[in-house]
Amino acid sequence: MSKASEKLADYEAMLRDNGMRITRPRQVILRILSETDDHPDAMEIFSRAQEVDPAISLSTVYRTMKLLEEKGAIHRHAFEGGRARFEQAGGGHHDHLIDIDTGDVVEFHSRKIEALQDEIARELGYEIVHHRLELYGRKRRKS
Incomplete structure (x- = not known):
């Protein structure tokens, strides 16, 4: 199993453990997060998700990101002069x-x-x- 596949499985388990269904839009968002190696903001995640499934809403992106952040699965960075960006948790200090x-x-x-x-x-x-x-x-x- 690849690192991205493991991360995707971790994200899905975390949502299920918190009583959330893994809908197709959420699955697309989780896949994007598990495969990314950059620091996308919510609009970039939304744009990437829309390429896969145009029915995905921005509010679904925000809700999913908020829950993952609350559970420590992702880190939110508010870099100066820009929108909040996200990265996968883990991977050691940097x-x-x-x-x-x-x-x-x-x-x-x-x-x-x-x-x-x-x-x-x-x-x-x-x-x-x-x-x-x-x-x-x-x-x-x-x-």
Whole structure:
């Protein structure tokens, strides 16, 4: 079973466990989420879903995303200057670099940044329990 198929099965089980039927529109939305490797917003998910099934409503997208977020299956990011975007939960800690020209979201992990954050917190007498790092930039122009 592929990773996307496993994620789809997890999403479907989560909805069933919360008393929701797996309707065709929900199944399409869940399939899109399980196969995506970007950070789509609700309108992008809606647009992708409409390509598969034009009868899918935006409200179904919003309701499904809200439930998945409440249950911890997806993460909602409110990146500066744009609509809320979603990504699959799991996959380990990472930070984000947002391209301010294109809106692309680049995931990265840096041991140096993590160590520096821990060091700063320790020096101030704290232990980090959660953090989120978002960098905003644009591609450098080649000279």
